[in-house]
Amino acid sequence: MEVTLKIFRYNPETDKKPSYKSYKLDANEMDRVLDLLEKVKGYQDGTLSFRRSCAHGICGSDAMRINGMNRLACKTLIRDVGTRVTVEPILGLPVLKDLIVDMEPFFDNFRSVKPWFITADPEPEKERYQSPEARARFDDTTKCILCACCTTSCPSFWGSEKYVGPAAIVAAHRFIFDDRDQAAAERLQILNEATGVHRCHTIFNCTMACPREIQITKAIGEVKMAISTGILD
Amino acid sequence: MLAKRRTLSLAKRGFDFEIFMWLFVRLSALAMYLFALIGLVGALIMGARTQVNFADLMRWTFMPDSNHVLMNTTLNNIANLDVWVTLFWKIMGSLFVTFAAAHGLHGLLSVVEDYLKNSAVRRFLRYFVLVLTVVGIAIAIYVVWTK
């Protein structure tokens, strides 16, 4: 079957403003959008730029807007998006070239919630034990691959990149509800600032966008609850 | 093994304007349903079913200020004026308008915080909305009590 890919193109060195270019290709319905992008770059237009690495939905490099939805190109089949496909960079972050955006503001927000294990307890001989139940408490939020699909689908983040965004809250959630970690208070204070969870108005775009199917809005709700009640169970 | 409950005290997790208003907006919405119900039931007890027209009854329900039923003398036929202007209704009216204005104007504050990138403008508008809220409530309460 013939598929038309309409791709957002922008090269800051030569273009005054972005434009769209269409490419026609022969494709199979089980091809992924990433396969077609590779075909365009390999056979039709070597100047096309996009990020990709694993091609198996685990590195989070190839988040892009496909027919208006934030998705990973490597996990999106032509069968599911039809034969006319529009591919654009994710919104809310500066475009560097074509489908590549500057991820630094996203990672700044991510780092701001201290997404690492913090404890004052002495290092154990072997490992820090945790019951299966305690581990299950934050299992969902361990699945994040930092692709930014959620954060860049959020109108509050489009409004201001100072909002930490869903991905950062998911990362904070993963440690706040980990019973071995001791910095929950610090993280809750960061997320209780005007740029924190209060910018979330339960729009649910993030939950719909997540390629890992994390219940993001629910996780944000749990963090809001923890800020209000102090209960971390 | 019974896991011990993990809780953080208020002092540790911090309790500031943001979380206070977040809770206030949710609880004030519930409180306003209650106020409206009290206004409606109170009005019916005071004889609104036969003495007040429906539009004015609704005005009173959502803001129990006596002007809302007493002014429209052609449509309303109130037997006992005094029961509509008691201390209880003045307090109810003051509470209602305070909750409503703070709830609504905090929504405006959210829009400011959501969509303005420039931090100087944001800070200015933040204080502007706060002042607007306080002044608005003060005027409304003045109206409620001086009649």
Ligand code: FES
């Ligand atoms: S290329 Fe790694 S997630 Fe798609």
